[in-house]
Amino acid sequence: MNWKARLLALDGLMPSIGDDGRLVWGTLADAAEDAELVFLGLDYSESESGKACFAAVPPKGDASPRMANPQLWSLMSTLQPSDLAAYGGARSIVDWHARHRFCAQCGGPTEIAKGGWQRNCTACGASHFPRTDPVTIMLVEYDGKLMLGRGLGWPEGAFSALAGFVEPGESIEEGVVREVLEESGVKVRDVSYVASQPWPFPSQLMIGCHAYADDDALTIDETEMAEINWYTQEEVKASLAGDGPFRAPPPHAIAHHLMHWWIHR
Template identity: 40%
Template sequence: MRTAEQVTFGGSGLNRAAELRGDATALAGARAHPGARCLPVWRGKPLLTGEGFSELALLRLDDPLFSAGYDGALPGLLFLGLKEDGAPRFAADLSGWTPEEVDLAALGTFFDPSEQRHPDLPDDTAFVELRRVMTRLSPRDAELAATAKAVMEWHRSHRFCAACGAESGPVQAGWQRDCPACGTHHFPRTDPVVIMLITHGDAVLMGRSPNWPEGMYSLLAGFIEPGETLEAAVRREVFEEAGVQVGRVGYLASQPWPFPASLMFGCYGEAISREIRIDENEIEDAIWVSRSDMMGAFAGEHPTIKPARKGAIAHFLLQNWLADTLD
């Protein structure tokens, strides 16, 4: 797929400079670099600025915010990589900060509209839910934010060694946790998921989860199981959720999805028939949508169907299917 890396969170070409992560001297030099900047993150929300919160608010490493004792699950800096001019980029987990007013019920929801503003930062900055602004960010800003969010979530949920239960600690500039008791090394987790553009003639198979906004339909998706290929996972998931048999399967594009830590493998598949038999434990509904109806949904003109949100790989794949640019 020629446009594969144009998907949100992909394709910025960030130099992650992994060879520097275990080099204390090189990391010290990176922190001292005059162009070094750090992205503050609060409970998974990056600090943003610009019109409509369209840019990351990157701070100098000597900003007092980073010495205020707000450390979250990842104490210290996470090294993200280098810009083309060699300027280092870091992120800091400031989840230990407690805003004066915060809507705890909104945090982590499907669409969190709340904004948290730190009193010591400029008025035009705020911690904002990434899903809300992901399509406004540049490819580089989106990749930096997604990487920081995913790694910090891993630190939050993997504090203890899976081998012996002792508390582990971060090393390798935030890209590893080591257990002091048994010596086991742990690495950031990424869960592989298939998401499928299943077609039959001029129609595409769409499904919806019961907790989604009213009228929203998206492509079927599911986690890949151990010992399973992408192709087998596509066929299994579609049959389990919608009872539809799938023949030919192929790969289209991938998307890092840091909510909390998935890698979405976008695939296409050709259905053998249009007979649907949903598993209500998996999804609420599944329907075949014609190309013309999907075009109406994308235009906001369909009376009942709302497409997957912009920024998600489902929206990306459907948009390319409508434009006949999948290959």
């Protein structure tokens, strides 16, 4: 029944793109004989009728910084939303498998289970599950201006919303307050939720928020940030259109949508 199943074509963790600009799908016959296959789900799109979709676990995962692969960022910007979602989910799960072939409890080898949504240790029997790390990404506003920053190692002129991992024991609101204070020295209040986005670098949930600052005096953490500036609504709007004082995040990033939300709310 292999003809009813599809295998996502990957080069390591890179997507394969066809002449039509869509993800390339093959059949299970394309998988290596000893490949670990992850069940991604059933495709009930207009052109399909419940075909099972799989992806093969690559030999190794990706521990490089998310900005280290400009080719991948360029490819992602060309994908349709449905393909971007499919690739993002597949990348996250197969990367997790590639980096968790050994048990964190005893060091023994693990094997794939439950269609790829679990790994079991063959030595101590411990079960391991894919993780998603919560990350707050926040628009900070003061007197009609927006705080945006450029991280260390980012291209010149590229600015985005500040972001950081939610630490154990923190609420989302507390994570926003702490991260903004650490990176910019600015105290914020009235934190509200806007939107979220899964982010496969390697497997995060970006939690988009908005907050107000009590002042605009900056004390930049130079171990994390190269620059932080305040921008007017007109400057943000012009940058999103490609003709402003900074390079805006790409359209597939939640920061891009948060900026549009801020302008049009």
